[in-house]
Amino acid sequence: xxxxxxxxxxxxxxxxxxxxxxxxxxxxxxxxxxxxxxxxxxxxxxxxxxxxxxxxxxxxxxxxxxxxxxxxxxxxxxxxxxxxxxxxx
Numbered sequence: 001x002x003x004x005x006x007x008x009x010x011x012x013x014x015x016x017x018x019x020x021x022x023x024x025x026x027x028x029x030x031x032x033x034x035x036x037x038x039x040x041x042x043x044x045x046x047x048x049x050x051x052x053x054x055x056x057x058x059x060x061x062x063x064x065x066x067x068x069x070x071x072x073x074x075x076x077x078x079x080x081x082x083x084x085x086x087x088x089x
Contacts, residue, residue, distance in 0.1 A: 035076045036066075042074035046083065 029041040042063070043050040056062025057072070063082035065074050 031076055032073075036068075036073040037076060037079070039065075039072045039074070042079055045076070045079055 027044055027047075029037060029045045031037055031041070037045060039050050039053050043053050046053075046063075053062060053065075053074075057065060063074055064078045065072050067073070
């Protein structure tokens with residue numbers, strides 16, 4: 001999945017979130033008041049595995065992340081920018 005373009009990634013996300021009738025499934029994630037998400041919630045938000053985000057981090061790819069107290073967080077605005085192909089990619 002690492003070799004996919006952002007457009008391909010977005011297509012896969014939409015395909016994974018639609019049912020047989022084409023309805024989009026709602027994904028529930030926990031967003032902290034300052035806009036941060038844990039890696040688990042960020043992965044769910046993007047429609048990828050947690051391990052994919054971890055591998056992207058090791059390779060210097062993917063959305064921008066921050067560490068707070070040793071824990072990894074992603075900001076929702078950075079995830080949205082990554083999907084759109086803007087900054088944070």
